[in-house]
Amino acid sequence: MDSYHLMELPTKVLIGDGVIDRLGEFLKESAGDRKVVISSGSNVTTKIRDAVESALGSEPAWVEVAAADMENVNRVMMAASGSGCIVGVGGGKSVDVGKLAAFKLHLPFYSVPTSASHDGISSPFASLKGLDRPYSIMAKPPVGILADIDVISSAPRRLLASGCGDLVSKLTAVKDWQLANRVKGEYYGGYSASLALMSASVVLDHARRMGRFDRESVRELVEALISTGVAAGIAGSSRPCSGSEHLFSHYLDIVAPESGLHGEKCGIGTIMMAKLHGIDWRRVRSALKSVGAPVEASQIGVDDSMVVEALVRASSIRPDRYTILSRRKLNGKSARALAKATGVI
Numbered sequence: 001m002d003s004y005h006l007m008e009l010p011t012k013v014l015i016g017d018g019v020i021d022r023l024g025e026f027l028k029e030s031a032g033d034r035k036v037v038i039s040s041g042s043n044v045t046t047k048i049r050d051a052v053e054s055a056l057g058s059e060p061a062w063v064e065v066a067a068a069d070m071e072n073v074n075r076v077m078m079a080a081s082g083s084g085c086i087v088g089v090g091g092g093k094s095v096d097v098g099k100l101a102a103f104k105l106h107l108p109f110y111s112v113p114t115s116a117s118h119d120g121i122s123s124p125f126a127s128l129k130g131l132d133r134p135y136s137i138m139a140k141p142p143v144g145i146l147a148d149i150d151v152i153s154s155a156p157r158r159l160l161a162s163g164c165g166d167l168v169s170k171l172t173a174v175k176d177w178q179l180a181n182r183v184k185g186e187y188y189g190g191y192s193a194s195l196a197l198m199s200a201s202v203v204l205d206h207a208r209r210m211g212r213f214d215r216e217s218v219r220e221l222v223e224a225l226i227s228t229g230v231a232a233g234i235a236g237s238s239r240p241c242s243g244s245e246h247l248f249s250h251y252l253d254i255v256a257p258e259s260g261l262h263g264e265k266c267g268i269g270t271i272m273m274a275k276l277h278g279i280d281w282r283r284v285r286s287a288l289k290s291v292g293a294p295v296e297a298s299q300i301g302v303d304d305s306m307v308v309e310a311l312v313r314a315s316s317i318r319p320d321r322y323t324i325l326s327r328r329k330l331n332g333k334s335a336r337a338l339a340k341a342t343g344v345i
């Protein structure tokens with residue numbers, strides 16, 4: 001067990017309606033007179049682009065990111081030489097790509113999410129395709145997060161529901177972490193685990209209210225997602241945020257790359273992993289249903305055999321991460337029974 005670890009946390013978070021207009025002053029201490037490079041998603045609207053440009057008062061260098069891969073990280077890095085900071089404006093990909101480019105260039109990174117579909121908006125991790133491993137890699141957390149609730153509230157409901165899926169997944173992630181502590185003597189941080197669980201309970205305890213996705217609930221969703229990223233920062237690892245349900249999701253990323261959003265796959269995985277852990281999986285399922293997140297594999301276009309294969313093989317993609325899947329070692333038959341019993345297939 002490591003006797004020490006480093007906690008890296010975001011320094012400032014600006015959250016509220018219309019805060020995008022304050023982006024210029026938010027970046028000032030990092031950008032100064034230097035260029036600002038923006039890694040942006042392809043679905044960032046003209047309205048948001050205009051708001052960003054008028055808030056900065058100068059034209060930034062926009063790099064449109066089509067995929068979260070190293071090619072795009074290199075494109076952002078090329079554009080960012082001599083710049084003051086990198087800003088990720090968008091959903092998942094542009095934040096992941098910008099975060100890693102900034103980490104490699106030792107530049108400050110700012111996250112400006114336009115949706116709230118997963119916890120990468122605040123975490124120290126970047127999830128990229130085409131690396132030697134299909135799970136997130138350690139970078140640095142954003143220096144600052146600017147979350148405009150006006151902007152995020154107008155994101156498609158599907159993205160917000162996916163964010164709820166990533167939140168409930170902390171329930172089984174923490175269970176897996178506790179298991180690894182008991183069985184393997186791995187470091188366990190009770191404080192960061194509680195913080196992650198508190199974020200999960202925002203959805204588990206208030207699913208109906210959350211599912212309205214009005215400004216108030218979107219703000220709570222965003223704060224909970226930021227908080228789970230902070231929990232990972234305090235833990236110094238992704239343990240409080242990512243367990244067996246994430247391994248299941250990562251496996252589906254490989255065999256069915258076009259099917260489902262990250263948080264949707266994690267949510268479905270959480271239902272099944274909760275049953276394996278012997279905790280109330282029905283509560284997870286019903287919360288996900290209430291917010292409009294998928295609870296059956298067919299809803300995200302994943303067929304039964306893929307679910308079974310993912311359950312059997314997910315633990316092999318990250319053997320160093322001890323979870324309930326390492327302990328229970330499912331075979332085809334028991335995996336199918338689990339997925340059927342929980343209504344996933």
Ligand SMILES: [Zn+2]
Nearest residue numbers: 118119166266
């Ligand atoms: Zn996640």
